[in-house]
Amino acid sequence: MGRKNHKRIFMSHDGAVDDLIALALAATAPNVDFLGVSLVNGDCLIEPTLAAQAKLFALLGLGDVEWSLSQARAFNAFPWEYRGDCARFLDLPALAGIKPMPPSRPFPDGERHFERVLERESDGAVTVLATGPLTPLQLVLERRPELASKIGRIVWMGGAVDAAGNLDPATLPAAAVNPYAEWNAYWDPFAVDWIFRRTAIPITLVPLDVCNAAPIDPNFVARLLASDKPLAQLAGQAYAMVADQPFYRLWDVVAACAALEPALFEPAEAMQLVIETWGPEQGRIRRDSAGRPVEVLLRLDAPVLFNFVVERLSR
DSSP states (O other): OOOOOOOEEEEOOOOOOOHHHHHHHHOOTEEEEEEEEEOOOSSSSSHHHHHHHHHHHHTTOOOOOOOEOOOOOOHHHHHHHTTTHHHHHOOGGTTTTTOOOSSSOOOOOOOHHHHHHHHHHHHHHHEEEEOOOOOOHHHHHOOOGGGGGGGEEEEEEEESSSSSSOOOGSSGGGGGGGGGOHHHTTHHHHHHHHHHOOOOOOOEEEEEEHHTTBOOOOOHHHHHHOOOOOHHHHHHHHHHHHHOOOOOOOOHHHHHHHHHHHBOOOEEEEEEEEEEESSSTTTTTEOTTTTTEEOOOBBBBBHHHHHHHHHHTTT
């Protein structure tokens, strides 16, 4: 059983720089029992990301965190131009000299790991923080539908409702690009559709609409770099590394904050949503009166969120 008044979080992420900082926030939060993490081979190169995650665990002293590698595969894979950031993250000065911490219990199959975590929890106890595609969750619940009762909420960084999507025409063939889709939804729109149609688990959606309010702010990066705390230094170096990418946002950190401190955001708006699985708008999430009820975060106060992140990473 978890500690009283502590959230119980299992995280699924896909290995980008921002995922790793979100992982650090969630795994070290003072009001959280962190149940484990599964990595999807999505926005990353899997071996450098596993190595970077092992160094991150060592930096944070997270030797008891169980980790795994999802068996999920993409319908639309992330561009290679994005996926190499994890290798550069591994070479950041803040990680130099840190001996990777071997996992306490490596699970080669992330979905089996996820199942075992849910099996030992009370009904409605687990928050799933998903900062990558929803495919791993679909794989688990297709095989073990009874485990849906163990999940109290899904907090998912994915989609765009009224904001434009983020499929960069410079990284994809013209025939694959549409102006509506966000990458975590586009990676496997069929998984999103399955979760929308086949489950009743409450969902907090953290779409581009709200994440666009949190770009890589130079003052935010400077404050992290000015800290004498190793984790803040690492985050500052990581964001400085990708600051020249004009599209970059704190997507996954925003989602982690939504799971950890919902009061940082304006109240979510209830919507009924569907996702396009085929055609020229594949991956688009849109309103539909017959769609799945979802709580959607649309607004945040960026300076307040930046302050929260700096404070947490500087502890």
